[in-house]
Amino acid sequence: MSNLTKLEFVALDISGKNYLTWILDAEIHLNAKDLGNTIKEGNEASLQDRSKAMIFLRHHLHEGLKSEYLGVKDPTILWKNLEERYDHQKSIILPKARYDWMHMCLQDFKTVNKYNSAMFKTVSQLRLCGDTVTDEDMLEKTFTTFHASNMLLQQQYRERGFTKYSQLISCLLVAEQNNELLMKNHHSHPTGSKPFPEAYANA
Numbered sequence: 001m002s003n004l005t006k007l008e009f010v011a012l013d014i015s016g017k018n019y020l021t022w023i024l025d026a027e028i029h030l031n032a033k034d035l036g037n038t039i040k041e042g043n044e045a046s047l048q049d050r051s052k053a054m055i056f057l058r059h060h061l062h063e064g065l066k067s068e069y070l071g072v073k074d075p076t077i078l079w080k081n082l083e084e085r086y087d088h089q090k091s092i093i094l095p096k097a098r099y100d101w102m103h104m105c106l107q108d109f110k111t112v113n114k115y116n117s118a119m120f121k122t123v124s125q126l127r128l129c130g131d132t133v134t135d136e137d138m139l140e141k142t143f144t145t146f147h148a149s150n151m152l153l154q155q156q157y158r159e160r161g162f163t164k165y166s167q168l169i170s171c172l173l174v175a176e177q178n179n180e181l182l183m184k185n186h187h188s189h190p191t192g193s194k195p196f197p198e199a200y201a202n203a
Contacts, residue, residue, distance in 0.1 A: 007060060014062040016086035020093065020128045023083075026060060039079040050075055090129045097125035101133075105145035112172045115142075119165075138165035142172075 009025040010018060030036045030053060038045040038053035045053075053075035058066055072078045100122045109115035119141075123133045139162055146154040162168045 009060065011060045011062055012065060012082070012086075014064040016089055019082070019086035019089045022060070024128065026057065030056065035075075038075045041076055041080070043076065054078065093125055094129040094131070097122055097129065098131070101126060101141070104141060106142055107145060107147035112169065112176045116169050116173075135163065135165045139168055142168060 008029055010022070012019060012022040027036065027039070030039065033052070033056070035045075035049055035053045035056070037043045038050050050073075054073060057075055057078055058069075061069070069078055069081065072081065100118075104115075104118065104122060106112075106115050109118065119138060123138065126133050142165070143154055143158055157168060157171065160171075162171075
């Protein structure tokens with residue numbers, strides 16, 4: 001019985017704060033169930049398919065929203081109503097995402113992993129709001145925000161001709177890991193800490 005009530009993704013909050021991710025999840029799941037056409041205007045989906053889509057969409061709504069849209073029986077109308085109500089979320093998220101993108105600097109992060117995580121979060125938000133961000137944009141953002149003391153290193157990475165952001169990040173992660181290992185080795189055995197062998201020590 002618990003499987004019948006299990007949510008396949010987070011329900012749409014009545015505040016609409018998760019609307020952009022919700023419509024993406026809802027659309028993907030409807031397409032997977034061969035019901036994606038039911039939310040498109042002018043569709044000729046069968047009554048049975050429209051009913052299935054409504055059951056699915058209502059199941060992934062906040063209880064308050066279910067009550068507010070109790071009289072809506074067509075998934076196309078429900079989809080349109082929710083869009084009119086919450087699509088303004090783009091105008092809230094987009095300026096913040098653009099600001100984060102503009103001020104994102106590799107040198108401001110303690111690790112490559114943290115930079116990479118912030119990069120993907122910002123890019124995802126920009127793309128959700130309709131902005132196009134390419135691998136080339138991500139590569140250029142990373143290259144131009146290397147620390148000033150690493151300009152030579154930046155040039156070396158540029159000359160390797162990466163076409164994908166993931167390739168550059170993989171190299172940076174490996175380089176960071178190797179550097180950490182070298183530093184750990186240095187701290188456990190600092191230069192000059194190894195005693196000199198005695199002149200007449202036996203082998």
